[in-house]
Amino acid sequence: MILITGATGTIGSEVVRLLAARGVPHRALTRDPARARFGPGTEVVRGDYDDPSSLNAAVTGVDAVFMVTAPRAASPGAHDLALLAAARAAGVRRAVKLSAIGTGDPGIGPGGAWHVPGEQALRDGPLRWTVLRPSMFASNLLWWAGDIRAGRPVPDQYGGGAQGVIDPSDIAAVAVEALLTDDHHGRTYTLTGPETLALSDMTTLLGKVLGRDVPSVDVTEAESRAFVRSLGIPEEAVDGVLEGLAYVRAGHNAIVTDEVERVLGRPPRTFAQWATEHRAAFE
Numbered sequence: 001m002i003l004i005t006g007a008t009g010t011i012g013s014e015v016v017r018l019l020a021a022r023g024v025p026h027r028a029l030t031r032d033p034a035r036a037r038f039g040p041g042t043e044v045v046r047g048d049y050d051d052p053s054s055l056n057a058a059v060t061g062v063d064a065v066f067m068v069t070a071p072r073a074a075s076p077g078a079h080d081l082a083l084l085a086a087a088r089a090a091g092v093r094r095a096v097k098l099s100a101i102g103t104g105d106p107g108i109g110p111g112g113a114w115h116v117p118g119e120q121a122l123r124d125g126p127l128r129w130t131v132l133r134p135s136m137f138a139s140n141l142l143w144w145a146g147d148i149r150a151g152r153p154v155p156d157q158y159g160g161g162a163q164g165v166i167d168p169s170d171i172a173a174v175a176v177e178a179l180l181t182d183d184h185h186g187r188t189y190t191l192t193g194p195e196t197l198a199l200s201d202m203t204t205l206l207g208k209v210l211g212r213d214v215p216s217v218d219v220t221e222a223e224s225r226a227f228v229r230s231l232g233i234p235e236e237a238v239d240g241v242l243e244g245l246a247y248v249r250a251g252h253n254a255i256v257t258d259e260v261e262r263v264l265g266r267p268p269r270t271f272a273q274w275a276t277e278h279r280a281a282f283e
């Protein structure tokens with residue numbers, strides 16, 4: 001039995017889909033089972049990191065857990081530690097944690113520390129563990145789907161900084177491999193797509209798929225700050241997020257690795273493939 005946290009989210013929902021397709025028993029955690037939509041083969045459980053006692057039922061009878069830290073949480077470390085405490089007490093054997101590229105690098109600012117407590121707790125044992133540190137998700141472009149549909153330019157928060165943009169389905173596929181065997185125990189994988197892309201490269205590639213121009217535009221720091229605030233990020237965390245964007249602007253996240261291919265035995269999917277599959281969201 002595999003427990004998937006963040007099961008309604010970007011990567012977790014894809015992990016659910018892949019496990020269901022392989023016929024692996026699995027349980028999807030959400031704060032609101034009434035709102036969640038899963039197929040008949042998926043067991044659903046209510047759980048909330050902010051209510052640690054709710055996690056005990058979720059981990060009962062579980063062999064492996066996929067750990068997703070809620071984005072923009074006030075205390076992401078506490079969320080991971082609450083889940084791991086429940087998992088340890090229930091005798092869960094294995095955990096795969098969705099972390100982020102560059103975790104622990106002080107140059108990223110506070111955002112670089114979000115996943116540190118959870119990663120460290122895994123390394124301290126006793127569970128078998130794998131840490132996944134993906135680069136920017138291709139799906140982040142969906143944040144601007146409304147602008148793109150309306151023909152408005154996409155504001156480039158990354159200032160032309162390139163990143164090893166990755167298709168979320170590749171992250172989920174790696175997670176499933178790590179959840180099902182001990183072959184990836186003790187490994188920290190930095191997961192990227194096959195090429196580094198600036199936001200303007202992504203919009204150009206999407207434009208080719210849509211058959212029309214998809215412009216992007218540079219933004220000032222004040223505009224970037226307004227955008228970050230609009231995501232609902234707590235005021236005290238806004239400067240930290242901007243520090244992370246400055247890190248990307250300076251080119252420090254222009255990294256490509258071969259770790260997706262080493263785990264899956266095939267190259268990572270391209271941004272153009274992702275854009276083709278998701279074109280309806282932008283039309």
Ligand SMILES: NC(=O)c1ccc[n+]([C@@H]2O[C@H](COP(=O)([O-])OP(=O)(O)OC[C@H]3O[C@@H](n4cnc5c(N)ncnc54)[C@H](OP(=O)(O)O)[C@@H]3O)[C@@H](O)[C@H]2O)c1
Nearest residue numbers: 006007008009010030031048049069070071100135136137
């Ligand atoms: N976006 C990127 O480019 C990127 C790159 C690298 C790493 N990451 C990491 O990926 C992770 C996921 O980010 P995302 O933006 O894609 O989010 P997401 O997984 O799409 O959505 C967040 C998930 O967290 C769950 N959740 C929120 N608060 C919760 C709580 N209190 N208790 C239990 N579950 C809770 C939500 O479930 P319910 O609402 O159903 O309860 C939802 O499934 C983050 O940790 C982020 O650091 C993102």
